[in-house]
Amino acid sequence: MKFNTQLIHGGNSEDPTTGAVSTPIYRSSTFHQHVLGGEPKWEYSRTGNPTRASLEKLIAELEHGTAGFAFASGSAAIHATFSLFSQGDHFVVGSDVYGGTFRLINKVLKRFGLEFTVVDMQDLEAVENAIQDNTVAVYFETPTNPLLQIADIKAIADIAKKHGIKTIVDNTFATPYNQQPLTLGADIVVHSATKYLGGHSDVVAGLAVTNDDEIAEQLAFLQNSIGSTLGPDDSWLLQRGMKTLGARMRVHQENANEVINFLQNDDHIGKIYYPGLKDFPGHEVAAKQMRNFGAMISFELKDGLDAKKFVESLQLIDLAESLGGIESLIEVPAVMTHGSIPREIRLENGIKDELIRLSVGIEDPEDIIADLQQALKKLD
Numbered sequence: 001m002k003f004n005t006q007l008i009h010g011g012n013s014e015d016p017t018t019g020a021v022s023t024p025i026y027r028s029s030t031f032h033q034h035v036l037g038g039e040p041k042w043e044y045s046r047t048g049n050p051t052r053a054s055l056e057k058l059i060a061e062l063e064h065g066t067a068g069f070a071f072a073s074g075s076a077a078i079h080a081t082f083s084l085f086s087q088g089d090h091f092v093v094g095s096d097v098y099g100g101t102f103r104l105i106n107k108v109l110k111r112f113g114l115e116f117t118v119v120d121m122q123d124l125e126a127v128e129n130a131i132q133d134n135t136v137a138v139y140f141e142t143p144t145n146p147l148l149q150i151a152d153i154k155a156i157a158d159i160a161k162k163h164g165i166k167t168i169v170d171n172t173f174a175t176p177y178n179q180q181p182l183t184l185g186a187d188i189v190v191h192s193a194t195k196y197l198g199g200h201s202d203v204v205a206g207l208a209v210t211n212d213d214e215i216a217e218q219l220a221f222l223q224n225s226i227g228s229t230l231g232p233d234d235s236w237l238l239q240r241g242m243k244t245l246g247a248r249m250r251v252h253q254e255n256a257n258e259v260i261n262f263l264q265n266d267d268h269i270g271k272i273y274y275p276g277l278k279d280f281p282g283h284e285v286a287a288k289q290m291r292n293f294g295a296m297i298s299f300e301l302k303d304g305l306d307a308k309k310f311v312e313s314l315q316l317i318d319l320a321e322s323l324g325g326i327e328s329l330i331e332v333p334a335v336m337t338h339g340s341i342p343r344e345i346r347l348e349n350g351i352k353d354e355l356i357r358l359s360v361g362i363e364d365p366e367d368i369i370a371d372l373q374q375a376l377k378k379l380d
């Protein structure tokens with residue numbers, strides 16, 4: 001099955017008991033056991049639930065993994081993944097990561113004795129040099145949030161393999177539609193499914209996938225032990241959203257191209273961050289490892305222009321956290337999604353106070369552009 005077919009017919013796309021073509025919502029916390037001490041397929045919904053299992057099978061197939069796990073949020077999926085490791089273990093992590101991941105690492109995981117070295121993942125030599133005797137894994141996003149930096153997944157996974165450590169990729173921005181890190185050598189993929197996978201800004205969810213049986217067994221154990229699982233209603237809603245991922249991504253990306261053309265020709269706009277631009281530093285690696293370049297665009301206004309006034313003047317595009325929804329969403333990372341990162345560190349990593357991040361929706365592109373245009377005019 002090819003990808004778009006898989007989105008619709010993958011997972012347990014049909015209910016075996018009724019033939020329902022939409023996986024039913026099994027809203028049951030526990031399951032009747034007919035034999036005492038037997039090994040029932042379903043026993044308790046934290047451990048396993050048929051609706052969640054359908055979603056987990058689907059994401060495993062889409063990412064070319066052998067096992068998928070659904071969590072209450074992307075952050076919960078990332079937390080469970082780091083819980084595979086122990087006190088004293090060291091990680092090489094990308095310098096540009098989602099603000100909440102930065103917070104999880106610095107305010108939570110460090111307290112439990114995990115150690116981290118932050119590295120620019122575009123610099124392969126720096127990645128290799130950061131590996132220590134106690135390093136167990138590299139962790140990064142590509143494209144990154146919010147600077148859209150591109151890391152070469154295969155090259156990094158090759159370095160990791162050479163040193164006997166794992167590669168973990170946050171694939172939220174690309175989605176499996178654009179890139180499948182496990183096929184490039186990664187061991188674990190995590191997602192904030194709240195974003196493109198859900199796609200409609202109506203569910204908070206996270207996913208993890210692996211193709212390593214030992215990791216799969218441990219992740220199942222941790223998912224059950226920590227208990228941050230996705231409920232059956234949200235599992236259904238997420239799988240419903242994922243069926244149209246391919247159709248949505250095609251329109252998101254067509255629109256992103258039109259918005260890029262507009263931004264490139266507008267005098268208010270300074271630097272544009274988009275991997276599809278030929279002169280963008282990560283363009284060639286992105287072209288090699290991604291099907292297309294996604295629909296996340298970051299940009300700076302020219303010096304002296306008021307980012308606050310610009311985003312507050314928009315009428316159609318929602319000023320909101322999150323991304324990947326059908327509606328265009330805009331935000332200022334320094335104040336919003338990456339506000340939990342201290343200013344000096346943020347600036348060092350290239351996230352200026354005026355940086356604007358736009359998640360291009362699937363509205364008619366003329367309307368998105370007209371809204372950007374009228375808000376930019378207010379700055380004159």
Ligand SMILES: *Cc1c(COP(=O)(O)O)cnc(C)c1O
Pocket residue numbers: 073074075076098100101141145170172173191192193194195204205206
């Ligand atoms: C949003 C996001 C997360 C966190 O996911 P939640 O579902 O909000 O917990 C992790 N990584 C990236 C890249 C994100 O954009």
